[in-house]
Amino acid sequence: MQLNALPPKRRHRPGGAALTPASGTVIITGGSSGLGRCTAAVFARHGWRVGLIARGEAGLAAAAAELRAAGAQAATAVADVAATPALRTAADAIVAELGLPDVWINCAGNGVYGRFIAVPEAQFDRVTAVTYGGTVNGCRVALALMTPRGYGTIVNVCSAMAFHGMPLMSSYAGAKAAVRGFAQALQAELRMERSRVRVCTVFPPAVNTPFFSHAVSHMGWPARPAPPVYQPEVVAAAIHLAAIRGRPEVVVSGTAAIFSLATRISPRLIAFAMTRLGFNGQLTLDPDAARLEQPTLFTPSAEASPVHGPFGRRARRRSLQVWLSRHRRRCVCAGVLAGVATAWATARLAFR
Numbered sequence: 198m199q200l201n202a203l204p205p206k207r208r209h210r211p212g213g214a215a216l217t218p219a220s221g222t223v224i225i226t227g228g229s230s231g232l233g234r235c236t237a238a239v240f241a242r243h244g245w246r247v248g249l250i251a252r253g254e255a256g257l258a259a260a261a262a263e264l265r266a267a268g269a270q271a272a273t274a275v276a277d278v279a280a281t282p283a284l285r286t287a288a289d290a291i292v293a294e295l296g297l298p299d300v301w302i303n304c305a306g307n308g309v310y311g312r313f314i315a316v317p318e319a320q321f322d323r324v325t326a327v328t329y330g331g332t333v334n335g336c337r338v339a340l341a342l343m344t345p346r347g348y349g350t351i352v353n354v355c356s357a358m359a360f361h362g363m364p365l366m367s368s369y370a371g372a373k374a375a376v377r378g379f380a381q382a383l384q385a386e387l388r389m390e391r392s393r394v395r396v397c398t399v400f401p402p403a404v405n406t407p408f409f410s411h412a413v414s415h416m417g418w419p420a421r422p423a424p425p426v427y428q429p430e431v432v433a434a435a436i437h438l439a440a441i442r443g444r445p446e447v448v449v450s451g452t453a454a455i456f457s458l459a460t461r462i463s464p465r466l467i468a469f470a471m472t473r474l475g476f477n478g479q480l481t482l483d484p485d486a487a488r489l490e491q492p493t494l495f496t497p498s499a500e501a502s503p504v505h506g507p508f509g510r511r512a513r514r515r516s517l518q519v520w521l522s523r524h525r526r527r528c529v530c531a532g533v534l535a536g537v538a539t540a541w542a543t544a545r546l547a548f549r
């Protein structure tokens with residue numbers, strides 16, 4: 198019997214935590230580059246079987262070879278996430294090799310930088326079809342595989358931009374806001390059905406991946422992430438944690454958490470900050486970044502893409518917020534102990 202056909206070892210409370218085993222099978226769309234490739238490596242290190250879906254064969258082969266070299270079982274399948282039948286066929290091929298997915302991660306995405314009126318309609322629509330439609334299609338395929346078995350976790354890699362749109366990224370901002378709303382509706386339906394399938398939306402900050410080289414730029418120069426920028430390892434660890442814990446929404450990094458809070462407390466301040474960011478905050482005049490420009494909106498790259506982009510010099514390698522959520526229990530215990538110790542010391546002083 199296959200390992201992932203066994204009931205997971207984790208405790209289950211009806212309506213409580215997701216049933217995600219300590220290791221099993223994970224399928225990652227967009228697993229051949231950047232965040233998806235980095236996340237695949239994290240799952241492989243934790244003993245998972247990893248299935249990767251993307252369009253480019255070279256990227257898939259390179260990512261899978263890396264996983265196998267690390268001792269993991271890996272399978273790949275080519276599909277464009279914008280088309281459900283192709284995605285379903287790709288998923289079936291991976292399931293035949295690795296078994297049913299315990300976790301499905303929707304990580305494929307792409308973008309166009311430019312003023313709304315400067316972006317051709319076909320490019321705008323394509324960003325929506327891949328970044329939003331691809332997530333919806335991924336959920337459709339994952340649910341079809343997980344529902345009969347009765348459990349599983351779907352992680353949608355969204356963006357902090359879902360909390361507030363940024364200039365020059367209207368198609369992407371709209372798609373990411375839609376991913377959040379769609380997931381909220383789906384989560385409510387699953388709760389109503391008392392389903393043990395979980396949907397989790399992860400909101401990363403700006404990350405140093407090849408995303409900016411893969412995006413189309415109408416600004417004359419390539420796009421760059423708006424600072425502060427994080428290394429993909431920080432976000433990949435948070436995606437892994439989100440899959441294991443199955444919480445509905447996970448904001449990655451203190452920066453994204455503050456951004457999310459600020460959009461609720463003072464939306465006008467955030468709107469002002471977005472205007473100040475302007476064009477220059479999102480483009481680079483770096484000739485090295487320009488050399489790497491290779492838009493993949495309609496066709497994948499013929500070469501493999503790395504995990505990291507060219508913006509690593511100032512990228513953050515750690516996030517206190519991610520560390521705290523990983524060690525939440527220990528932090529709560531330490532806080533309670535510190536509180537008790539302080540109360541005891543205060544009481545002793547008062548009654549001396």
Ligand SMILES: NC(=O)c1ccc[n+]([C@@H]2O[C@H](COP(=O)([O-])OP(=O)(O)OC[C@H]3O[C@@H](n4cnc5c(N)ncnc54)[C@H](OP(=O)(O)O)[C@@H]3O)[C@@H](O)[C@H]2O)c1
Pocket residue numbers: 226227228229230231232233250251252253254256276277278279303304305306307327328331354355356357401402403404405406407408409411422493496497498502
């Ligand atoms: N980098 C950031 O700052 C940042 C911040 C927040 C959220 N995100 C999100 O993180 C996710 C991953 O992005 P990334 O930064 O890792 O970018 P990336 O390095 O460009 O990776 C994109 C991945 O998606 C795949 N892909 C693109 N279009 C596809 C399509 N139509 N069908 C199937 N696969 C497709 C690519 O492979 P092929 O081209 O071979 O298909 C690649 O594997 C995206 O959803 C992005 O929106 C990124």
